[in-house]
Amino acid sequence: MAKKNSTDQEQPNNPLHGIKLADILEHLTQKYGWEELAMRININCFKSNPSIKSSLKFLRRTPWAREKVEQLYLKSLRKK
Template identity: 55%
Template structure:
């Protein structure tokens, strides 16, 4: 049988899961320093961040890129 497993690290991972893992790993303070967007610096919450990221492609792309760079660290835990 042929193995059709995707090589895309984001395949099957929801934005909520990405955000949860990044917040657990970095916290909102560090996320706000790494990615300068208000949803991470001004009264941050998962819900408000999800709302913003779902509407804002450039911000979601930055979060996804950080998640991909952070994956090796997350997998070590």
């Protein structure tokens, strides 16, 4: 029996598995807009000249901010 690679295994307890950070940002900016997003999560990449590209760069380097964005995304899905 072939051994499965860890990337091939399912992550049933991770609701964000398989969802790209870019897709999360697209969803949040469409739902809230940059201004409200900056009020909900107080980070400069949402306040000063915001863009998906600059936000992705910041969030990939800043785990605490990325976690806040992911939590807001999950919360927004529960409200549907």
